Amino acid sequence: MRRWRGFIVGALFTLWVGLWEASVLSAQKPGPGMVPKAEEDPVMARWARRVVEKxxxxxxxxxxxxxxxxxxVAFHNYVDAGSVHESLGESGLAHLFEHMAFKGTSAIGTSDWTKEKEALDKMEQAHACYLQEKWKGEQADRDRMQACWDDFKRWEAEAQKYVVTDEFGQIVERNGGRGLNAFTTADSTEYFFGLPSNRAELWFYLESARFRDPVLREFYKERDVVLEEYRLRVENNPIGRMFNRLVGVAFLAHPYGRPVIGFPSDLENIDISRALQFYQAYYRPNYMAAAAVGLIDPAQATAWAEKYFGGLPPAASRLPIVTEETPFEGERRFTLYLDAQPLLVMAFHVPEFKHPDHWPLEALSYVLARGRSSRLYQRLVLQKKLAAAVNVFTGFPGEKYPHLLVIFVVPNPDVALDVLEKEVLEELDSIRKDGVRPDELERFKAQALHDFYKTFEDNGHLARELTFYEKVAGSWRKLFETPRQIRAVTAADVQRVVQTYCVPERRIVGTIQPPAKKDGE
Known part of the structure; x- marks a missing residue:
């Protein structure tokens, strides 16, 4: 389950205790016209009837x-603009624009917009001059290149004089807001924060303003921040390097093969004009789905949406992501030789989130490595003492398109990685031949329902789920069908998905191993 993937998203949630609130909500009137189709779970049906869609x-x-x-009230805005939408040579742009969305507008974040704009325009002209000369390679005029760079830095410093640092965040904080943040994935960029109910209108004003009138101030400063993130999270992080390489090996055609954070060479050559082109293409109201969860009047919220978002121009229809991964012929392997903790990762291609096999695959991940009673934990950690940790998760690196089921193992000292790989394959083969036990299936259903219901404790989590299901699963209503889908998984389903997707001859295997010692060491 994507929200609860162990080391990827943190520890599993504890038992949900909000059924009392659901019983109270059932006595209240549903939103107008929002009665969903018949649902076997009466609690979920009552929740679904509360949602108002505009x-x-x-x-x-x-x-x-x-x-x-x-x-x-918690607000969450899902923008259908992730790394899969970046053009060749623009990797990392979706994530970089996420940073820019907190820099304000022509009215927020500046002490003198007229003077700042003049400096920004001249700064960008100088930067374009620098890039044009740089791209000439060996034929570049180094003196002109240096002159353009000096001019760029001069105007950058001039523009900085008018920046009111973090004014966007300060406005949120002064009005009692909490949790102002955002994140970028392969599929999306998502923005969120909460406000007191009597300040809810502020969200509609700020959120619409930053996407109607974005000012990309401090752009190159933030680009350097992202480059430093790359060095910290990828270059100097063995696990980061492992997963960065994994997507490149697993996806030879689909844009999931590009890292969300981007390639340094692309980031170093991105400028404001290309960032604005990305914004103009993807930051449009018809690519957004926002949710408000908490003590808020739906009629007032929809009126605010019309007032503040109604004037945003929509985008023309864009081409869908039609690239499919190339047919998988034979296993793929890679090894990183690092002075670091040895690691084993094994991955298999699986379908997108809305595919009927999603929940059987989730059941497989629970059976294999969720909790101390799971198969791989029992076998590798407790019984044979071969591993210190094991995890299995789906949804990497995204979920809107076919992605990966990943098995991740940390060996104990002096345990060979090929031994661990053999053990994992044997466990998969056991399920392939004999299926899963009734108690394993029931444990999965209990834990998955437990994790799902926990979402309803927190307004922010629930707002995120509503937008995710709307944009990725095709409708927010499918969120409330989840308990039924979990309960419907059978042992035969789990055995079938292992037979269909976890084919040893089509696995991707990555390892981190110590470099070979030189003679005399």
Whole structure:
């Protein structure tokens, strides 16, 4: 399950205790016209009837779920703009624009917009001059290149004089806001924060303003921050390097093969004009789905959406991501020779999130490595003492398109990685031949339902799930069908997905091993 992937997203959640609130909500009237199709789970049906959906003429979608008694509201905005949408040579641009979205507008984040804009325009002209000369390679005029760079730095310093640092965040904080943040994935960029209910209108103003009138101030400063992130998270992080290499080996055609953080050579050559082109193509209301969850009036929220988001121009229809991964012929392997903890990663291609096999594959991940009673934990960690840790998760590096099921093992000292690989394959083969036991299947269902219901404890988590299901699963209503889908998984389903997808001859295997010692060492 994507939200609860061990070391990828943190520890599993504890037992949900919000059924009391659901019983209270059932006595309240549902949102107008929002009665879903028949659902076997009456609690989920009552939750679904609470959701009010509003789609503006420009395509912007708002989902409102009024709940609770504490006067706070959590907001989450899912923008259908991730690393899969980047053009060749622009890797990392979606993530970089996420940084820019906190820099403000022509009215927020500046002490004098007229003077700042003049400096920014001249700075960008100088930077374009520098890049044009640089791209000439050996034929570049080094003196002209240096002159353009000096001019660029001079105007960058001039523009900086007018920056009011973090004014966007300060406005949120002064109004009682909490949790202002964002993240970028292969599929999306998502923005979120919470506000007191009596300040809810501020979200509509700020969120629409930063996408109607973005100012990419401190752009190159933030680009350097991202480059430093790359050095910390990839170059100097063995696990980061492992997973960076894994996507490149696993996806030879699909854009999932590019790292979300980008390639340094691309980042070093990105400029403001290309960032604005990305913004103009993808930061459009018809590519957004926002959710408000908490103590908020749906009618007032939809009125604010019309007031602030209604004027945003929609984008023309864009081409879908049609590239499919190349047919898999034979296993693929790679090894990183590093002075670091040895690691084993094994991956298999599996379908997208909305495929009917999603939950059987989740069941497989639970059976293999979720909890101390899971098969690989029992076998590798407790019984044979071969591993210090093991994890299995789906949804990497994204979920909207076919992705990877990943098995990740940390060996104990002096345990050979080929021994661990053999043990993992034997366990998969056992399920392939004999299936899973009834108690394993029931444990999966209990744990998965437990994890799912935990989402409903937190307004922010629930807002995120509503937007995710709307954009990735095809409808927010499918969120409330999840318990039924979990309960419907059979032992035969789990055995079938192992037979279909976890084929040893089509595995991707990566290892981290110590470099060979030189003579005399």
């Amino acid at each position: 789609t503006l003429p420009n395509g912007f979608k708002l989902l409102v779920l009024p709940r609770g008694y504490v006067p706070v």
